[in-house]
Amino acid sequence: MKTIEIKLKINNEDKILRVKINERLVDALRAAGYKGIKKGCYEGSCGACTVLVNGRPMNSCMIPAASADGFEITTIEGLGESDNLHPLQESILETGGVQCGYCTPGFLISSYALLKSNPDPNMDEIKRATDGNLCRCTGYVKKLEAVERAAKKMRGDK
Amino acid sequence: MLRKLENYYKPSSLQEALRLADENTEGAKLIAGGTAVMAAKNNEVKTLIDIKNTGTDKIIKDENGVRAGATVTIASLLESNEIKNYCGGLIYEAAYYIASTPLRNMITLGGNIIQTFPWSDLPAALLLCGAELSVASKNNIRKLSYINAVKKHPSLAISKNEIVTEVLFPDLTSYTGKFTKFSQTNFDYAILDAGVIAKIKDGAFEDIRFAVSAAGSLPQLLSESAALLKGAPADDKGAAAKAARHAASETIFTNDKRVSIEYKKEILPALFERLIERVVKENKGGN
Ligand SMILES: Cc1cc2nc3c(=O)[nH]c(=O)nc-3n(C[C@H](O)[C@H](O)[C@H](O)COP(=O)(O)OP(=O)(O)OC[C@H]3O[C@@H](n4cnc5c(N)ncnc54)[C@H](O)[C@@H]3O)c2cc1C
Ligand code: FES
Ligand code: FES
Numbered sequence: 474m475k476t477i478e479i480k481l482k483i484n485n486e487d488k489i490l491r492v493k494i495n496e497r498l499v500d501a502l503r504a505a506g507y508k509g510i511k512k513g514c515y516e517g518s519c520g521a522c523t524v525l526v527n528g529r530p531m532n533s534c535m536i537p538a539a540s541a542d543g544f545e546i547t548t549i550e551g552l553g554e555s556d557n558l559h560p561l562q563e564s565i566l567e568t569g570g571v572q573c574g575y576c577t578p579g580f581l582i583s584s585y586a587l588l589k590s591n592p593d594p595n596m597d598e599i600k601r602a603t604d605g606n607l608c609r610c611t612g613y614v615k616k617l618e619a620v621e622r623a624a625k626k627m628r629g630d631k
Numbered sequence: 632m633l634r635k636l637e638n639y640y641k642p643s644s645l646q647e648a649l650r651l652a653d654e655n656t657e658g659a660k661l662i663a664g665g666t667a668v669m670a671a672k673n674n675e676v677k678t679l680i681d682i683k684n685t686g687t688d689k690i691i692k693d694e695n696g697v698r699a700g701a702t703v704t705i706a707s708l709l710e711s712n713e714i715k716n717y718c719g720g721l722i723y724e725a726a727y728y729i730a731s732t733p734l735r736n737m738i739t740l741g742g743n744i745i746q747t748f749p750w751s752d753l754p755a756a757l758l759l760c761g762a763e764l765s766v767a768s769k770n771n772i773r774k775l776s777y778i779n780a781v782k783k784h785p786s787l788a789i790s791k792n793e794i795v796t797e798v799l800f801p802d803l804t805s806y807t808g809k810f811t812k813f814s815q816t817n818f819d820y821a822i823l824d825a826g827v828i829a830k831i832k833d834g835a836f837e838d839i840r841f842a843v844s845a846a847g848s849l850p851q852l853l854s855e856s857a858a859l860l861k862g863a864p865a866d867d868k869g870a871a872a873k874a875a876r877h878a879a880s881e882t883i884f885t886n887d888k889r890v891s892i893e894y895k896k897e898i899l900p901a902l903f904e905r906l907i908e909r910v911v912k913e914n915k916g917g918n
Contacts, residue, residue: 477639532733
């Protein structure tokens with residue numbers, strides 16, 4: 474299979490990746506070491522593979538890697554480190570919104586995009602922003618609460 | 632998976648895209664949002680021509696109506712005030728429940744039109760407003776009414792070397808339109824989509840149109856049912872109920888493994904009755 478080189482920014486770092494011409498972005502990113510991105514349905518339905526592309530959440534399983542030349546990508550690895558968690562990562566642990574954790578990176582990326590554009594979302598807005606991130610374990614309540622909680626922390630509310 | 636893919640082009644102008652489409656008619660495919668192209672198991676495609684950088688992503692209002700470029704995403708449609716204000720929110724409401732937030736950031740207007748599935752949400756709204764497509768080829772640009780495009784299937788109404796560049800939502804200043812999607816969850820495919828637009832003058836329906844999709848394989852305009860209301864007083868609930876019931880018999884249904892045709896026939900009149908009620912209410916200055 475033919476390969477090509479793409480230049481892109483991943484989590485604010487310039488990267489050059491060699492990708493197969495028919496590869497999907499999720500596979501190219503995982504092969505480059507960004508294993509936080511998960512692969513679930515591979516057809517746009519589950520949201521496990523959600524990354525930010527130029528600031529907007531998208532399903533990386535539906536994006537040809539070849540089209541990503543020039544993209545700015547944010548993955549879960551770009552949010553926080555294990556010793557310096559992002560408020561969203563902290564909050565989802567505090568509320569108990571993680572069980573198997575497979576959906577967590579995609580869910581947090583969608584929530585991160587929401588909080589960047591809307592620091593004080595109501596519950597309907599949180600649900601709408603995360604409507605593409607399916608979770609088979611938690612029943613959603615604690616995850617959604619985590620977004621509210623993180624928003625408060627980020628605004629500096631008590 | 633596109634197992635036979637050999638070339639991926641991402642032209643930075645429409646002219647370049649049209650030239651590539653003209654030169655690569657065998658085994659070539661346009662890709663916009665990619666959400667249908669990437670989902671298909673297609674072993675024929677050798678070349679993809681990505682049209683996202685061709686500058687066809689603007690929404691403008693002029694004396695003919697609202698013009699939206701074919702690569703405008705569903706998310707951008709929803710962010711546009713021109714679209715929000717168009718025909719009482721008809722297109723906005725049809726776009727609102729398409730797929731999910733990440734997918735709405737990818738799916739394009741042109742892709743949604745060309746890859747019409749039975750449950751696609753925009754088509755019924757496009758029929759109602761009489762949308763017109765601009766279709767370009769290397770040496771030509773033609774207008775194609777959506778009603779004609781959807782007679783067989785929009786993908787059969789354009790040639791391999793053509794690109795849809797723009798959709799005109801014609802000026803419908805004196806109309807109010809409402810749309811509803813009936814599905815199991817917001818992210819699920821429609822079990823039924825229904826829309827109504829109407830022009831109300833001196834308290835009566837001067838013009839009214841009904842459309843439905845997710846009932847058969849293509850969207851349908853229900854002109855018999857709408858005709859039952861033409862000239863009727865807008866507050867005549869009995870006439871509205873009769874027209875809504877007729878919609879269930881006028882619609883051509885095809886089998887849907889999720890629910891029975893009988894179930895859809897029960898639901899559809901209720902959707903139309905509620906839509907008519909919303910149209911009339913908004914016309915009186917309510918919501
Ligand atoms: C999980 C999932 C759920 C979805 N749910 C819904 C839903 O609820 N409602 C809904 O309406 N849609 C829904 N969709 C979207 C729908 O199924 C199609 O995938 C989408 O509309 C295609 O648009 P696109 O821009 O991604 O097109 P692409 O995949 O890029 O292209 C689709 C087709 O159109 C052609 N094409 C694209 N643009 C042009 C153009 N400008 N000129 C000529 N030809 C063109 C391509 O060659 C291709 O044949 C969903 C998709 C997924 C994956
Ligand atoms: S793996 Fe991409 S949406 Fe499921
Ligand atoms: S925690 Fe298991 S899928 Fe969400």
